[in-house]
Amino acid sequence: MSQRTPYRTGDQTLVREINLSLIMNRLLEHHSLSRADLAEVTGLNKSTVSSLIQNLLDYQIVREVGLSSSGVGRPSMLLELNPEAGYIVSCEIGVDTILIGCANFGAEIIWRYREDTRHRHGQQAIIERVLALLDEAIATGERLCRTCGGLLGIAIGVPGLVDHDTGTLLFAPNLGWQDVPLRAILQERFENVTVFVENEANMAALGEYFFGAARGCDEVLFISAGVGLGGALIRDGNLLHGATGFAGEFGHMTMDPDGALCNCGNQGCWETQVSQTALFRTIRHAIQSGRSSLLSASTGGDLDRLTVPLVVEAARAGDPVALYALEQVGHDLGIGIASLVNALNPELIVVGNILSLAGEFVLPAVEAELHRRALPWNANGMRIVPAQHGFEACVMGGVAIVYQAVLSQPGRILG
Amino acid sequence: MSQRTPYRTGDQTLVREINLSLIMNRLLEHHSLSRADLAEVTGLNKSTVSSLIQNLLDYQIVREVGLSSSGVGRPSMLLELNPEAGYIVSCEIGVDTILIGCANFGAEIIWRYREDTRHRHGQQAIIERVLALLDEAIATGERLCRTCGGLLGIAIGVPGLVDHDTGTLLFAPNLGWQDVPLRAILQERFENVTVFVENEANMAALGEYFFGAARGCDEVLFISAGVGLGGALIRDGNLLHGATGFAGEFGHMTMDPDGALCNCGNQGCWETQVSQTALFRTIRHAIQSGRSSLLSASTGGDLDRLTVPLVVEAARAGDPVALYALEQVGHDLGIGIASLVNALNPELIVVGNILSLAGEFVLPAVEAELHRRALPWNANGMRIVPAQHGFEACVMGGVAIVYQAVLSQPGRILG
């Protein structure tokens, strides 16, 4: 009997934690509620709610926003999460961009910035630029909202495998990075602030769950295609992390055992069929084999300058090559999604990044394959929707990840 | 504000429930512990442990089993779950067998029975036989152990999709059944007893988690090949059910978009490549195309009489056709497992049913494909093992499912 206990025992602080969390989550969900509403909605006793709210008011995490009369009886005092309770800084290190935002506790982005990084060379240069932008974001946050919590947390999303214990980016094939101790680097610069490092797709999924298309859904599959193909699964508000934190690498599922070589070393990964790279390759092949397309003109003849917005624009104009390529992506996406629907039985699928942009041309083919291949019991009643926050889903996810930490352990910021 | 609350609030009874559950789980895990050990292991206070144990002793769910001296100091009184605290009846309705068992609260099977159902025709006849066997199992349980709880629950495992709200078997392609309200049928016959109806693979996974090869693992992928291919995922002791309860249908993931037709209606399902049926088909093709095999003789020339034990026996004797067919299964199994490892990042994979029997010939090919195709970060440190309970995993799972209900809500049987 030597090991220290990993189990969380039940005690009073746990009870308080649970109920505080319950209340804050309901306030997030409904935006504003009275104490009486909260008692009704949570099932807690009126006096308990009052006590919890008093606690939150003391720390200015919640604020009273005015009376609301619902006909007869004493009017109620509406409560909401105080947007100025603190601020959150969230940053996505993409393959060729940095996206950064600063949000208040009302989850409104009060400052955002986007920068192309194609001209910057090397990991060192990019990380230094990120640090500088974080300084700027923090300065903005300090200026605009610091009632009690100040900076509540910094979140960094990266397109690769993250070791959650250490916050190290282990492997990012599309970025060409390996073993970068991101959390340690940031923690050194920003002491006493919690730093979250997470896979970009995981973050984006959380962003859509808290603030986007997946609000209120208990079983969400998120699929995000960009340079590569990433994904995540959310169950009851929590990411499925797997044993070592690398779950959700749907892009590296084998779809064709003898297929094209993938950056990961395997053959026929889903990512070789469904991604920006695959889309452009299909278009290039079609044009090179003599098919005419508006894209030849709109890229000025240089197909290396293809972008997803250009492809979507061409598709809108009825360009057959663009339509064909997008449908091909939808077809291959659909086969994989059907498999995942059978395996995981989600309630909702959210498609992100370029898929949210090209949804109108991709999703019909997806739906067709899905209903052809998935068990009807799994597929019926399930919806597929584009991400509400589009390319900003990841940054919103950084906000969400900090939010989640605060909401699930309100005690920590209550001192 | 009209809806009734679906949220569990925190209160004292929740705390008690959590701590009782903690203690019973530790007793299950270590088999016997003293109060002092429990305090150490759970992190609960000594006096709290004493109080909880007194409660469990009063209801004879736990019993004292004698002193144990660890050298110096006062000897401790060891405690264990009382095997006679009640009994559990568990039954698997397989494609061509019924397996049934009665277990005491020590999870020892005190009565078991297996019956071939190939001579019985029709759903009605089989269900009536199941009911009769359940009577017999209950009679045995009543005779051998009914201290406090009596019959703690009945569990039925079936090879198909189960609607958990109603306990209805919606679709069992390999059984040819559809929309059978199993729980309602049993509940009518056995009133005041909790009846659990669950997918066979889900149950088997739970059996291995509680009492078999997956004990203590937090992220377990279970893959079970029989007539079809089923599976399940266990996270922190709970089955992944998905939105409507149909998660884990890995057998119907598309592996070859233009492959063979599956019973489910789709093409190229994993189940068409990896299952008893697929194994036999490969062997039949090989022999029909002229390859010589020991199996021609051991089946008396009638390849319809192939069985998995015969194939394994032939493989042990070095028969090339048997070895080839098993390796082929391993190869296709490995490709799919690699995908699932990338998607779900399990800590352990347990292969069940015929795979546990043929493991020695199947697993090497699986490991080879796995390490060729899965991301090293996901695959390294992961183990693949055969199910410890082999063909009885499902029945053990029925015991586990009742156990889980009791352990997670000890309050219910404490009155």
Added chain:
DNA sequence: TATTAGTTGGTTGGGGCAACAAACAAAATA
């Protein structure tokens, strides 16, 4: 052998904390 110190196991009683219930105060309408 008898005594005493030391060690570990388990119980008892007091205190604190959080939720709950019921009575009550407050603020509106009819």
Added chain:
DNA sequence: TATTTTGTTTGTTGCCCCAACCAACTAATA
């Protein structure tokens, strides 16, 4: 003024924790 709804106050209950204490054993010592 009666009624309705909101929110607070007061007192109770249940559960865990802590610290002191009793219990049972070993080992050392006279």
